[in-house]
Amino acid sequence: MAQGCCGPQAAERNAACCKVEALIPIDARGQIVLPKDLRERAHIHPGDKLAVVAFENEGSVCCIALVKADSFADTVKGMLGPMMNEIMQE
Template identity: 50%
Template sequence: MDCCKGPDNLPCCQVESVVSIDERGQMVLPKEIREKSNIKAGDKLALVRWNNTGNVGFIALVKIEDLNRMVQQMLGPALKEING
């Protein structure tokens, strides 16, 4: 199920799967999702939370390497400007 459209009118996100949380607060990422996302055992993922009027709107899992790259892209120009 598509949940939004990007500028090119293609889905920017999709509901890929529904997972359950067990009594220890753990969930299993389905094998198909892990394979599509190239997630391997031992990979580190950041849980990113978006708030919507004080409540959690949605959460996303982002590979640490991707998060580091995004932060560098956002802050890199500012750091260059600060450092001269």
């Protein structure tokens, strides 16, 4: 799998890769539609899962990010793996 901007080494890369892609409405049921061009460039297909990550500031959600579930799992493994190795060595 190609390393995305949300992989384990993301902190080492320049955050300038992030940009506003679109302004999308939320319908009466609380649903959104990701633009087709963005879905294609992100290789998001029907049935794929996205992790919803909320960022809070002073108790209020200020930012919401969508991360492909497989990328998110790799990021978590990248963060927790070294900690688990250290714990197992003790």
